[in-house]
Amino acid sequence: MPPQYPPDGWSGQPGTAQTRQRLHPLSPVLHSARSLVVVIAGLSWSTLSRVGFGWFAAMVTVIVLGAAVLAVVSWYNTGYQVVGRELRIHEGLLWRRTRAIPLERLQAVEVVRPLLAQLTGLAELRLEVVGGGKTEAPLAFLSVTEASALRQRLLSLAGRPPAGAPAAGVTGAAPPYAPTATPNAEPSTGRPLHSVRNQDLLVSQLLTPQAFLLPFGVVFVAAQFLSEGTWSFIAVASTLTAMAGIVLQPVRRVLDDWQFQLARDDDRLRIRNGLLETRVQTVPLHRVQTIGVTWPLLWRFKGWLRLRLEVAGYTAGEPDQRSRPDRLLPVGDLPTAEAIVAEVLPGVDLSSLPLTPPPERARWLNPLSRRVLGAGLTEQVFAVRSGLLTRQVTVVPYARLQSVRVVQGPLQRRLRLATVHADTAGGAGAAAVDRDLAEAWALAAELSARGHAARRQE
Known part of the structure; x- marks a missing residue:
């Protein structure tokens, strides 16, 4: 258990003594190591040739010592404590700063283990809250056991209290935090739902446009090289950079989704x-805003699809898009997808969604994809279908609707068509494209009524 130190006079409840927890003692080492790699990478070989090995080594030593001192000072003045239903983060030396995060606004919690953290048995805890423009309060680093236990405690405090019962921690100080598992134990996985085979993941990324067209690019480059006879350094570097950029996306997806496991822990998803x-990543089920089903063109030959979800609190401007828990099934078949969707949205059957196409006159706006477009209502969700080459279906629970809009463009007005947008807190929502004008207004009214009714029942 990390060392404790007394509070600075700001306690959660009058007359109670709260204790702040420091991060793991190895945190300064990992922070300084990451900064050191970036700084040393910025020192080119030309600097070594100009100043000589002795001065170059002295510069590196000064940088290493400076990064280490700053990391230790930052660690010494950083702490966290759970006060009632708040998580407070204390940091800063000259300018002290305390961030208070209400746990009622907590959307998701994830435990991240970069490569250095895996080697040292540590983990990083990240929080997502309502209205947050980025990940809040990254606690780096904690032991795996401490991060897992703290995540469980925060999610428990963030849960909805029973009707008529006081929220946990509101009437008094939170109990002391004391994990009891072994130091390097992995977090519990709950009830397993599905595990993606790494072989399927690799094959799915080979069936992408980037991987499919890469051999043609290699042949083109080889033909150019043989016809020209010689290439300049700039031409070679530019070609290699372009090819690396093409390959990077599928390689990153394989690395990110390797050994993908989905489980359910009570009313939460564990990814x-x-x-x-x-x-x-831990996502409360009631925070799920939409579920998207995608059938890429090259995947249809194997009957594969992928599932993605939107979670309230994650924004499109998140610097690290990989931190967004949008993966529900990286690759799988329809029966697997139906079983997973039924776990997240009980009663929803992907194979029997009542999707009707827009009227015949919508072919003037969508001559090729009119028959693909569709929209419909079930007892639980609003569903839309789109995409000609890459087929997509989006389902939105009525309780997650934030607003409903009816939009008409100039050509839509002439054809008496309109698009109905169902907006959610997660961002994109869903849109029923080019519906008959009267149908669009009736659909918008029905969505609003069902949204109000669903929110009252929660």
């Missing part, structure tokens, strides 16, 4: 994935 950087 574990990653090779070089493992992630254990």
Whole structure:
């Protein structure tokens, strides 16, 4: 258990003594190591040739010592404590700063283990809250056991209290935090739902446009090289950079989704994935805003699809898009997808969604994809279908609707068509494209009524 130190006079309840927890003692080492790699990478060989090996070594030593001192000082003045239903993060030396995060606004919690953290048995805890523009309060680093236990405690405090019962921790100080598992224990996985085979993951990324067209690019480059006879350094470097950029996306997906495991722990989803950087993400089911089903063109020959979800609190401007828990099934078949969707949205059957196409006159706006477009209502969700080459279906629970809009463009007005947008807190929502104008207004009214009714029942 990390060392404790007394509070600075700000306690959660009058007359109670709260204790702040420090991060793991190895945290300064990992922070300084990451900063050191970036700084040393910025020192080129030209610097070594100009100043000589002695001065170059002295510069590196000064940088290493400076990074180490700053990391230790930052660690010494950083702490966290759970006060009632708040998580407070204390940091800063000259300018002290305390961030208070209400746990009622907590959307998701994830345990991330970069490569250095895996080697040292540590983990990083990240939080997502309502209205947050980025990941809040990254606690780096904690032991795996401490991070897992703290995550469980935060999610328990963030849960909805029973009707008529006081929220946990509101009437008094939170109990002392004391994990009891072994130091290097992995977090519990709950009830397993599905595990993606790494072989299927590799094959799915080979069936992408980037991987499919890569051999043609290699042949083109080889033909150019043989016809020209010689290439300049700039031409070679530019070609290699372009090819690396093409290959990077499928390779990153394989690394991110390696050993993908999905489990359910009471009313939460537990997602574990990653090779070089493992992630254990916990998403409360009532925070799920939409579920998207995608059938890429090259995957249809094997009957594969992928599932993605939107979670409230994650924004499109998140610097690290991989931290967003949007993967529900990286690759799988329809029966697997139906079983997973039924776990997240009980009563929803992907194979029997009542999707009707827009009217015949919508062919003037969508001559090729009119028959693919569709929209419909079930007892639980609003569903839409789109995409000609890459088929997509999006389902939105009525309780997650934030607003409903009816939009008409100039050509839609002439054809008496309109698009109905169902907006959610997660971002994209769903849109029923080019519906008959009267149908669009009736659909918008029905969505609003069902959304109000669903929210009252929660």
